[in-house]
Amino acid sequence: MIVRPKIEQYAAEHTSPPSPLLAEVAAATESATERPEMMVGALEGALLAMLVAMQRPRRILEIGTFTGYSALSMAEAMPAGCRIVTLEADAHHAALARRHFAASPYADRIELCEGPALDTLAGLTGPFDLMFFDADKRSYIRYLDAVLPLLSEHGVVAVDNALQFAITTNAEDAASIKAFNSHVAGRADLVQVLLTVRAGLTLIRRAPAR
Numbered sequence: 127m128i129v130r131p132k133i134e135q136y137a138a139e140h141t142s143p144p145s146p147l148l149a150e151v152a153a154a155t156e157s158a159t160e161r162p163e164m165m166v167g168a169l170e171g172a173l174l175a176m177l178v179a180m181q182r183p184r185r186i187l188e189i190g191t192f193t194g195y196s197a198l199s200m201a202e203a204m205p206a207g208c209r210i211v212t213l214e215a216d217a218h219h220a221a222l223a224r225r226h227f228a229a230s231p232y233a234d235r236i237e238l239c240e241g242p243a244l245d246t247l248a249g250l251t252g253p254f255d256l257m258f259f260d261a262d263k264r265s266y267i268r269y270l271d272a273v274l275p276l277l278s279e280h281g282v283v284a285v286d287n288a289l290q291f292a293i294t295t296n297a298e299d300a301a302s303i304k305a306f307n308s309h310v311a312g313r314a315d316l317v318q319v320l321l322t323v324r325a326g327l328t329l330i331r332r333a334p335a336r
């Protein structure tokens with residue numbers, strides 16, 4: 127956590143609670159995986175849902191499905207006709223996510239693509255209105271390069287763990303995140319805001335034409 131635990135707890139207590147579906151996914155993830163803390167959790171999941179409800183995307187792209195918590199958080203808020211494509215490299219995580227999607231009302235609106243994200247991205251066509259990165263940090267700059275051609279005109283890219291360098295013991299991750307943040311800040315064609323939510327969440331969009 128970036129913010130003080132008491133503040134984090136207060137924020138969680140004053141945020142709409144997860145649905146029974148999300149609570150079940152969280153509980154199943156606790157028992158079936160070694161690192162359940164990889165889920166975005168209730169607060170950030172609620173923020174993603176709020177973004178979806180505000181932006182009303184037609185297509186959402188997620189990199190890093192894990193067991194499906196963040197995808198289902200977004201699915202619960204998506205408008206009729208919206209679809210989610212979510213990418214996951216790990217077979218065990220993909221199997222758990224498929225099970226959670228199948229047990230949800232959104233099974234026919236979420237497509238899980240199993241395999242390394244960069245390989246999958248090469249075969250995707252846009253446009254996507256909302257994108258969420260939550261996978262291997264060392265690939266974030268390459269993910270951004272790969273997805274910008276697929277981003278709709280007013281699309282938004284949300285990038286998780288933007289402040290994780292402050293709390294991680296993984297030096298490679300820390301360096302990758304800082305490099306990504308500097309890269310984005312240095313691009314005149316993009317505008318961004320780095321939110322101090324959980325381990326940091328950066329929202330990126332195209333800079334408006336002057």
Ligand SMILES: C[S@@+](CC[C@H](N)C(=O)[O-])C[C@H]1O[C@@H](n2cnc3c(N)ncnc32)[C@H](O)[C@@H]1O
Pocket residue numbers: 164165166167189190191192193194195196197213214215216219241242243244260261262265
């Ligand atoms: C932090 S977890 C995602 C958590 C998820 N967004 C949630 O809130 O439940 C990161 C996931 O990215 C996956 N991942 C890591 N490297 C990947 C890659 N190169 N391509 C696709 N997925 C990858 C991991 O297997 C893991 O399931």
